[in-house]
Amino acid sequence: MVSHRRPGDPPRPGPRTWRPWRSAWLDAAYSPTGFWSTQQPGGHFSTAVRAGPLVAQAVAALVPASVGVVVDVGAGDARLLAHLADLLPGVALVGVDRRVRPEGLDPRVGWFRDHFDVERERWTNGGPDAWSSAGTPFLVAHEWLDDLPVPVVGRRAGTWHEVEVDGRGHERPGAAVGAEDRAWLADWWESGSPEVVRAEVGRARDAAWAVLVRWAVARGGRALAVDYGHLATQRPVEGSLLAYGRGRQRAPVPDGSVNLTAAVAVDALVRAGEDAGAETLLLERQSAVLGRHPEPAPADPLGALVRRSEQAALTAPGRWGDLWWLLQGARAS
Template identity: 45%
Template sequence: MTFETAWQQALYGPAGFYRRAEPAEHFRTSVGAGRLLASAVARLAEGAGLHRVVDVGSGRGALLADLHALAPGLDLVGVDVVPRPAALPDRIEWVQSPGGAALPAGLPLDGALVLAHEWLDDVPCPVVERDEDGRWRTVLVEPGSWSRTLGAAPSPAELEWLHRWWPVPPGGGEPGERAEVGLARDRAWAELVRAAPASLLVAVDYTHHRTDRPPGGSLIGYRDGAACPPVPDGACDVTAHVALDAVAAAGTAAGAARTVLVDQRTTLRALGIDGRLPDHALAGTDALGYLEGVTRASQAAELLDPAGLGGFGWLLQTTPGGQADALLDMVGG
């Protein structure tokens, strides 16, 4: 079967990774660094004049729970492949999705902050490799052994995407080079944009750009907190970085009014998060407050680290009717 089909089954099939695993046990995200990410999302909603947050790819709802604690006036909606987590506060709405790029109908996306935090990297897509003649071929896998072979040429639409978004490097493509064709991610994002009038849509993910695509592709697995081979057997997360520049173009074509594409460090600093330590003199007058300040600074440093989470890409797009222009001016610098 194609690697894309195996990938979809491995993550979202009846015994798929996301249906039975606890993701936090296998990899760390920005949600794990305290409530600072939630505070940034709350400021985004406030700055855009929005009172509803729809979190697409919510995992087990940790970000929504933090938002509920920080901004209880927000209407919160979680969307994920699993049933409603038992520990989620009652006021948070939960919608179960089929998984991958497929979303349930009727999501309340109008006039909302629509957040896709590390969602698109788990939308399976075709994996291609250059053959001995330098031509792109679709990667196939053998179920059970998971050995890989090369199949037919990609479809015309996939080849067009590769030509535009994963260009041949200087000197020509080399046999064995790989790429992930991001059409499914582009289409999933465009669907959200079309369904969300007067909204602010935000995608946060591992990313690369047209000028620095990795020649070996970015497919990787995660198991028990460590990177591992991306074997689509359901025992590990299988993920690939997102071509957020292509996603942004798809959003614009679908009707987005404005676009900002920046890294996480830039975005969070614009939203008031920094890694400065509290004044040491505070330790003598308010030891608990000082320790809390040190903890916040440590969490902020992790979120802002350009070699780590701070290097994540943030795509922010508005749709006509929204009021987020001043916010995007601030975040985009």
């Protein structure tokens, strides 16, 4: 049995009911007492789009002139769309999230409540066909896929098994992994990193991304994922399940008090999009994307200092600079 409590974290009360991590993660994230139902994410962690307008400017630069609507999937507080409202005049903007429309959101931004069911691998309120019919789409999934709950598995003596967790964050080995998950692990974890002993099975994330890409390509559009992730030769040996709460990294405990997250297998995502009919148009770290076309600094010294600080934070290795940008879709004719 293993505890992921970090040094300095207080003991956590909780039921000693053992469940596979994905089931516990689903409840901790989405139940009436879960993180996304009871917490304001901005009080626990920050995303790259909250650092300033530079990410939105880089996104806007990737939007072809033919696009009629930008849809932000997992829009959260809609900060990205609020920036894009000024950068893309004449383009319809739609936020999609399981949460209600944020108060005070720019009236130029539409809103649709929907979420992806990772167990059934489908959207629960209509999916992309229901979100917009405003023309050629450009979909954005910014730091969304890493929050989708997925199975956490461990390997012992060459056999993969589910990792079970109780309400305090203690773990134990569970049942053997099913055939579909074993096949996914063989394709995306074992081949590049045979020494891996723990992983997250991203099949549901691949499925979610494929739905978005297929819809975009069918309408001559594109889809952009920006997220924390890894490639086959860089898989984390101990997996990547983390938790954030109150501004710092915390123990991954499925009690709804922290945001649970795990990095994305980026190459699996690339394959899922290509199998959905897309071409891969961009695959780079954020440090390269933002570093290649830095925005001119404002003329006033204070504004220039703020811009340099934002640029440094967004391109720093070990932080937001390590985000992957994956753009897939139809090429412009």
